[in-house]
Amino acid sequence: MNHVILATTSTELTAKVDAATGGRFVAMPAMPSAAGQVLALAGGVPEVVVLDSRPAAEPMLQLTADLTGLFPGIGVVLVSDQPAELGLAAMRAGVRDILDPSAAVDDVRTVLQRAAQLTRPQTPPPGIPLPEDLGASGRIISVVSPKGGVGKTTVATNLAVGLARAVPHSTVLVDLDLQFGDVASALNLDPEYSLADAVHNPARRDTMVLKTFLTLHETGLYVLCAPESPAAADGIGGDDVGRLLQSLATQFRYVVVDTAPGLNEHTLAALDQTTDPVLLTSMDVPGVRGLRKELDTLTDLGMFAEGRFILLNFEDARSGLSIADVEATIGRDVDMTLPRCPVVPASVNQGVPLMQLGGKDPMTRQLGRLVDRFADVPLLAAKPGRRRGRHRGVRVGAR
Ligand SMILES: Nc1ncnc2c1ncn2[C@@H]1O[C@H](COP(=O)(O)OP(=O)(O)OP(=O)(O)O)[C@@H](O)[C@H]1O
Ligand SMILES: [Mg+2]
Incomplete structure (x- = not known):
């Protein structure tokens, strides 16, 4: 697991992901609103994207659908303290797993590793960070x-x-x-x-x-x-x-x-x-x-x-x-x-x-x-x- 992107405003969650990945993750400076922003920051197609859906679930579900629609192998993990409410919508958007923000560091690591293991090779390959049609341009x-x-x-x-x-x-x-x-x-x-x-x-x-x-x-x-x-x-x-x-x-x-x-x-x-x-x-x-x-x-x-x-x-x-x-x-x-x-x-x-x-x-x-x-x-x-x-x-x- 070497390519994790984290989007959250929570310092507590950031600290947990930091501990779980041994610091091998990239934090988005602000909550992303478009897939292109995630890909641009990752400098390619990331293996795992952790999106905190607590501030607003709907935009994160939409972003998940955009990312998984473009790159079906990508592992999106949604952070939510109300997983039951996300349910079907999360599944339809292609969420790989839901992470409870109160989980211990070991559990966070397990969730991220599982999401990474299921990640299929991506097309386009690494080195093509800004695919067309994402509204982002270098x-x-x-x-x-x-x-x-x-x-x-x-x-x-x-x-x-x-x-x-x-x-x-x-x-x-x-x-x-x-x-x-x-x-x-x-x-x-x-x-x-x-x-x-x-x-x-x-x-x-x-x-x-x-x-x-x-x-x-x-x-x-x-x-x-x-x-x-x-x-x-x-x-x-x-x-x-x-x-x-x-x-x-x-x-x-x-x-x-x-x-x-x-x-x-x-x-x-x-x-x-x-x-x-x-x-x-x-x-x-x-x-x-x-x-x-x-x-x-x-x-x-x-x-x-x-x-x-x-x-x-x-x-x-x-x-x-x-x-x-x-x-x-x-x-x-x-x-x-x-x-x-x-x-x-x-x-x-x-x-x-x-x-x-x-x-x-x-x-x-x-x-x-x-x-x-x-x-x-x-x-x-x-x-x-x-x-x-x-x-x-x-x-x-x-x-
Ligand atoms: N700050 C610097 N200190 C010392 N030498 C420098 C410095 N900057 C550039 N040079 C030297 O000046 C020369 C010209 O540099 P460079 O080839 O980068 O210029 P250029 O503007 O690309 O030139 P051209 O217009 O011919 O393409 C090179 O030999 C380079 O090593
Ligand atoms: Mg020159």
């Missing part, structure tokens, strides 16, 4: 910058690895730097397939087929690598990118997108689907001025009036620029900074991201904070950025 976090070489790939790979480690099977990283993408090298991967295969395949709309083009990294992160050569990227349009990201967001809690410098057609198509834009710049005058233009362009396009996350890389006391200078130039606050740190090039050259190495240096610590920022955001509040009207590529800054 967050799409795109890392963009007007200039090249400012750390987009460093940030995207580390953020993705951090999220994948925080919530197993939750994250896919897409290398949208279609001509010169280097995510595969940053993660030391030798991919069999690339993004070009995924968008050109005749069955590309089938999400199960799409998954077969992903490469699994040793941290549990799924990756869709850039095509091997710039020529192989020919023929991939903005619409292809939009569809691809939409599909991945039905399958993964977090879709992290690394991009090429500037706002080209592919990046704009990604931003149309993006729920969380991370706007990155280096701490130098050309970089900061480029960011200012990029912010103005996004404003002109009517994108992300709110929710732009400004990340400043290469923070260095000797740069001659202060954060206040940067904020004055861009006309808004910086959300987070990353220090210039010699561990970064070493990790890129080895192909092992800092979030995998888990060091104690200032950059790794700060990247950990960045991961926490995105891991904590509630899923269902996500809204993509969509442009006003249809613009093709916009040139802002240069490589």
